[in-house]
Amino acid sequence: MRIAIAADHHGLALKARLIARLTAQGHELDDRGAHAGGVTVDYPPLCADVCGRVADGRADRAIVVGGSGMGELIACNKIRGIRAGLCHDVFTTEISRAHNDANVIVIGAKVIGPETAEELVDLWLSTPFKGGRHQERLDQIAMLERGDPPA
Numbered sequence: 001m002r003i004a005i006a007a008d009h010h011g012l013a014l015k016a017r018l019i020a021r022l023t024a025q026g027h028e029l030d031d032r033g034a035h036a037g038g039v040t041v042d043y044p045p046l047c048a049d050v051c052g053r054v055a056d057g058r059a060d061r062a063i064v065v066g067g068s069g070m071g072e073l074i075a076c077n078k079i080r081g082i083r084a085g086l087c088h089d090v091f092t093t094e095i096s097r098a099h100n101d102a103n104v105i106v107i108g109a110k111v112i113g114p115e116t117a118e119e120l121v122d123l124w125l126s127t128p129f130k131g132g133r134h135q136e137r138l139d140q141i142a143m144l145e146r147g148d149p150p151a
């Protein structure tokens with residue numbers, strides 16, 4: 001897969017680790033920053049960058065690493081066409097793909113350790129969307145995005 005990846009100052013080490021692992025697995029990683037350690041960076045532009053790449057087809061999926069991941073989750077889900085999941089355990093990671101067809105995974109590097117993050121990213125990348133009734137709900141979410149709320 002073509003995967004865009006970004007992290008703020010809390011996620012640089014985990015980002016580097018995920019890039020090495022996923023590249024070794026054969027994925028094509030596009031590191032969108034941040035690139036410099038030791039400075040505080042704002043996460044909304046990083047989220048806009050990687051999510052924009054997913055939304056316009058330059059990337060298949062995106063990974064965003066923050067501290068809690070909460071701000072990143074909010075920012076990513078402001079972008080049309082993005083379904084970002086905050087994934088810190090097996091259950092929510094599987095559901096984010098199977099039910100929500102999440103195209104962005106957000107991870108808080110201060111919430112889970114690197115080994116758990118690696119396992120969850122592997123799970124997230126390999127879990128298919130179930131479709132069916134879940135697709136109908138995604139269609140309704142798309143209506144919300146268009147300012148046309150479902151009845």
Ligand SMILES: O=P(O)(O)OC[C@H]1O[C@@H](O)[C@H](O)[C@@H]1O
Nearest residue numbers: 008010066067068069070071
């Ligand atoms: O390090 P500071 O600037 O305090 O907080 C940034 C973090 O706040 C959270 O929403 C995000 O996960 C981000 O990583």
